[in-house]
Amino acid sequence: MSACTSCGACCASFRVDFSVFETQAEGGAVPNGLAVEVTASTCRMRGTDHAPPRCAALSGTLGVKIGCGIYEWRPSPCREFEEGSDACERARHRHGLPPLSGPH
Template structure:
């Protein structure tokens, strides 16, 4: 790389370039994300405790998904354009379990006026 070469544009965190999630983010702005308190970093897990609110003695919720309009506090970017997850490596299980193209994914996309995913992105 020469001194005059432009720097590469920053990429949203969390997915490779083939991921449809990087140009969507609808799930992060559609669903309440509840998970076990044991996923919090101060309880031995990996989810930053500062990004969660207590729901009960055993359950917490991602900040931003605890009110309407829903938008997870870890979500960056614009829905349907370019998005990223600020805690992708430490995201809670409900986020890990939602698959691109699944019923929940498609329902969130429709809610935000996005078309269904075409074809299989993940094998």
């Protein structure tokens, strides 16, 4: 089992910006209601620009059990985020979660 299904720190640590072409309105998969327009070419996942950030698609309790309500339709930054990466470890630290042991 991936640590990601119990963590969720990345979903509550970073802005998630992506191309407008990833939204359903432009032929992509990200639901329009979860995308906030930033510029004519960029959208952001709703909730990720709040302080503190927390993606609107995230459900559950960080560090216990989480889920992504749009996992199959998530934008490219979420698809490309790597478990155990430096950014992952920073997000985990920010939320008081222990580091992962080695690459996954």
